[in-house]
Amino acid sequence: MxxxxxxxxxxxxxxxxxxxxxxxxxxxxxxxxxxxxxxxxxxxxxxxxxxxxxxxxxxxxxxxxxxxxxxxxxxxxxxxxxxxxxxSFMIAYGCPETCDRAYAALVQIEGLRAEVADAKGQGRMSNKPELVAAAQALDAELSIANKAPGAQAAPPYRVMIGADRLFVKSAHPLANLPARIHGFAVEAVYGPVN
Structure with missing residues (x-):
């Protein structure tokens, strides 16, 4: 079989x-x-x-x-x-001293996966409609924050969907990036945005 x-x-x-x-x-x-x-x-x-x-x-x-x-x-x-x-993940995650760093490494790998999907034009696709809605809401929220009177011009950014969280890729940190939106974690990824 x-x-x-x-x-x-x-x-x-x-x-x-x-x-x-x-x-x-x-x-x-x-x-x-x-x-x-x-x-x-x-x-x-x-x-x-x-x-x-x-x-x-x-x-x-x-x-x-x-x-x-x-x-x-x-x-x-x-x-x-x-x-x-x-x-390696199970060993590192199963130790209180390294649990948080192991999880952060896993999130970083998931961020790389989101970048690959984005490069293929699939960065905003998900079989979870609530995650897609959260990505749209995050895009709208960041757009409004960047257009507010007195707001500094934000660097270009891109909202990408991971398995259970959102990633925002930009060359520099974004002001007003929420930690969560619609119940989903939001993670920053730094690098060039095309």
């Missing part, structure tokens, strides 16, 4: 060409369909081992394909990355 699911997911990924692809070490050219299928089968088996079969079955094949390709390109252990992420 597990091997059949891995094969089905590899077959599905093989039907698409994603952004980052592996080249054959022998030829330097893109992998043939047979080589790519063999790679995906091995890589997806490692990913299933690292994340568990239930999560593996729910994860989009593009995400797993790109994770596998980049982990090989960077010479990182595919399953080991997932296991280390889970184990």
């Amino acid at each position: 597990i091997e059949q699911l891995i094969q089905e997911r590899a077959d599905l990924a093989l039907q698409h060409q994603f952004r980052v692809a592996l080249a054959s070490p022998a030829t330097g050219k893109e992998l043939t369909p047979e080589e790519r299928h063999a790679f995906l089968t091995r890589a997806f088996r490692e990913i299933a081992r690292g994340m568990g079969i239930d999560r593996f079955a729910q994860t989009p094949v593009e995400r797993m394909d790109q994770f596998a390709v980049l982990s090989v390109q960077k010479n990182h252990d595919t399953a080991g990355l997932l296991l280390s992420l889970m184990n």
Whole structure:
């Protein structure tokens, strides 16, 4: 059953060409369909081992394909990355002295995920309508605060949706950035805004 699911997911990924692809070490050219299928089968088996079969079955094949390709390109252990992420977080979060920093690191990773989604034009998408409404309210609130008489011009910013919180990306800190809106946490992310 597990091997059949891995094969089905590899077959599905093989039907698409994603952004980052592996080249054959022998030829330097893109992998043939047979080589790519063999790679995906091995890589997806490692990913299933690292994340568990239930999560593996729910994860989009593009995400797993790109994770596998980049982990090989960077010479990182595919399953080991997932296991280390889970184990390291659990150990750090399970210690009172490092619990808050572990959670902050997790939020930072989620912020990176929101930036990736935003770069793909999906930064304001969510299957949670209340989170989308909170993002719209935050945008409106920041816009009003920046237009208030005597308000300093705010740097460009972008509101992005995470799994259960909002992220506001700007080159510099924004005045009047609330900690929460409509019950959702608001996190600042600093970097260039296009």
